[in-house]
Amino acid sequence: MIQASSIFNAYININILLVISFSLWLIVRFILNRSGMKYAYSTQLRLLNCVFLAILFSPLFVLGFNLAGQYGAIPAGFSLNLSDFVLAQYLNGSFEMQAVEFEQALRLRDTLRLNLLQPTGWLGFMVAALMIAGCLGFFLRCVVAGFQLRNIIGRSYPWCRFGTLHLRLSDTTSVPFSARSLRKRYIVIPSAMLSRSEDLKIALAHEFQHFRQRDVEWEIALELLKSVFFWNPVIYFWKRQIEQLRELACDQQVLQRNHINVRAYCDCLLRVCRDSLANPPRDRIALPSVALVQCELKIIGVDGVRLLRQRIESLCRSQGEMQSNRPKRWLMALLIGLIAVSTIAIQDQSDWSQDRLMLSSIANLERLEVLNSGQ
Amino acid sequence: MKDKKAEFLTEVELEFMSLLWQLGQGSVRDVLAKMAPARNLAYTSAATILRILEQKGFVASTKQGKTFIYKPLLEKDAYQSRSLKKLSENLFDNTPSILVARLVDDSDMTEYALEEIRALIEKRLKNDTS
Numbered sequence: 001m002i003q004a005s006s007i008f009n010a011y012i013n014i015n016i017l018l019v020i021s022f023s024l025w026l027i028v029r030f031i032l033n034r035s036g037m038k039y040a041y042s043t044q045l046r047l048l049n050c051v052f053l054a055i056l057f058s059p060l061f062v063l064g065f066n067l068a069g070q071y072g073a074i075p076a077g078f079s080l081n082l083s084d085f086v087l088a089q090y091l092n093g094s095f096e097m098q099a100v101e102f103e104q105a106l107r108l109r110d111t112l113r114l115n116l117l118q119p120t121g122w123l124g125f126m127v128a129a130l131m132i133a134g135c136l137g138f139f140l141r142c143v144v145a146g147f148q149l150r151n152i153i154g155r156s157y158p159w160c161r162f163g164t165l166h167l168r169l170s171d172t173t174s175v176p177f178s179a180r181s182l183r184k185r186y187i188v189i190p191s192a193m194l195s196r197s198e199d200l201k202i203a204l205a206h207e208f209q210h211f212r213q214r215d216v217e218w219e220i221a222l223e224l225l226k227s228v229f230f231w232n233p234v235i236y237f238w239k240r241q242i243e244q245l246r247e248l249a250c251d252q253q254v255l256q257r258n259h260i261n262v263r264a265y266c267d268c269l270l271r272v273c274r275d276s277l278a279n280p281p282r283d284r285i286a287l288p289s290v291a292l293v294q295c296e297l298k299i300i301g302v303d304g305v306r307l308l309r310q311r312i313e314s315l316c317r318s319q320g321e322m323q324s325n326r327p328k329r330w331l332m333a334l335l336i337g338l339i340a341v342s343t344i345a346i347q348d349q350s351d352w353s354q355d356r357l358m359l360s361s362i363a364n365l366e367r368l369e370v371l372n373s374g375q
Numbered sequence: 376m377k378d379k380k381a382e383f384l385t386e387v388e389l390e391f392m393s394l395l396w397q398l399g400q401g402s403v404r405d406v407l408a409k410m411a412p413a414r415n416l417a418y419t420s421a422a423t424i425l426r427i428l429e430q431k432g433f434v435a436s437t438k439q440g441k442t443f444i445y446k447p448l449l450e451k452d453a454y455q456s457r458s459l460k461k462l463s464e465n466l467f468d469n470t471p472s473i474l475v476a477r478l479v480d481d482s483d484m485t486e487y488a489l490e491e492i493r494a495l496i497e498k499r500l501k502n503d504t505s
Contacts (some may be wrong), residue, residue, distance in 0.1 A: 157427045169384050169427060191427060194420040195387045 003182060008113050009348050010059060011228075017055050018234045025051055025241075025333060040312070041249035043328055047335065048242060049218060051370045058343040063243055065344050082345040087355045092103075099362040106359075109348055124277045131231070138227030141256070145223075154187050165211070167204075169194065174275040176203040177291040178210045190275070202268045203259045203292055206250060210290045213253075215246045219290055244307060246290070248314055255315070266312050273308055381431040382457065390455070391424050392433060392447060400446040 068074050083106055117126040138225040156170035164184050169191040176189045193200050219328050229235045272292055394409045403422045425445050427435045436443045467474040
């Protein structure tokens with residue numbers, strides 16, 4: 001049970017971190033937009049991906065902090081723990097609250113852990129069952145989508161090959177897309193596109209850029225993580241941000257690298273979207289792949305039509321305003337630092353410090369007073 | 376190369392097959408030469424389309440020197456019948472008479488064309504009774 005408890009703790013921490021990090025990201029994006037970096041999409045995408053990696057590796061920050069404490073690199077009694085800080089403020093009288101209620105609020109995570117890992121009432125059982133069913137359901141959806149993608153690629157025709165990158169032609173898809181397996185990377189192009197050489201050039205340049213940005217790998221990772229954090233709305237907002245930024249960054253890079261005319265590029269996007277609407281795919285399930293355009297309307301996630309409009313507007317507006325897309329290392333370091341501090345601050349504090357003992361005594365006294373007044 | 380048999384052609388493939396039916400057989404360059412100059416199709420794209428047609432089993436290729444010569448394996452009439460059958464199944468509730476009725480109702484149909492259809496039907500009925 002100790003192991004399950006530790007895993008659950010890490011799970012809760014990552015969920016909290018997702019919320020904190022996404023809020024931080026929104027602030028950073030607001031600042032970037034106001035500081036003349038509105039169209040630096042590649043920088044924004046790299047920053048967002050970097051924040052996500054920092055969350056995944058957050059247990060290492062805690063490990064490092066604990067090791068630093070053990071080897072005396074951090075002064076004794078120094079704490080970054082948020083609950084310790086709030087408790088100290090409470091005992092100093094910075095805010096007023098019933099001690100019993102405050103103690104319950106501090107133990108909320110313990111209560112949640114007990115109710116979900118050792119459910120006794122029907123509600124606990126139901127929540128635990130829903131969590132497991134949700135995870136399994138979303139994971140199964142990922143597996144089915146993976147098989148569907150494999151079928152689509154399997155039904156396509158080999159065109160040419162560069163190392164591990166396979167270019168294939170398909171009669172069943174009307175939108176070019178990139179995907180990958182463990183060893184092979186695929187770009188699938190609608191066979192009808194062979195007769196439109198300008199569109200073919202644009203589609204290939206776009207999909208190559210997706211591979212350069214490692215968008216396919218991110219898409220697969222996010223789809224898998226979605227099945228674990230399915231109940232956390234932040235994961236959907238996060239994915240939406242990444243989907244928007246990767247397309248905007250990709251369009252911008254393709255135009256910069258390949259000297260393609262903006263009008264021809266926009267025309268190509270519109271043509272592919274029109275073809276897709278004229279021949280809608282039979283499988284409506286979201287495939288773990290990265291397409292040239294998304295034309296479907298989604299309730300959750302990126303609305304394809306709105307994103308297409310945003311892409312075309314952005315291409316027209318940002319033309320001549322291409323900004324430096326060099327990674328802003330100081331901004332990256334700042335974000336990682338803030339996430340590291342947040343990770344350490346939200347750790348569950350299981351030690352009985354002086355302050356915690358005092359709070360427990362006050363809460364017990366309050367309970368006794370209630371009992372006495374009742375008699 | 377693993378063959379993937381398909382029953383129907385895509386728009387571009389149909390364009391290529393029509394040219395091959397006209398030519399009887401031909402290389403990639405022959406097919407490209409038959410196309411309208413405004414089509415501006417790359418040699419590699421044309422070669423890829425013919426290769427896919429071969430994988431689908433619509434054409435067969437033989438090597439003559441360094442050039443591949445493609446020959447249709449399916450007659451135009453056979454593909455027309457196949458396409459009409461599918462059209463009849465999908466759009467005309469598998470009732471060919473509705474298909475013919477729609478065709479005859481077409482105001483663009485000339486008297487001569489209608490006469491031709493009548494002659495074809497009469498010929499077929501005569502053959503069936505004899």
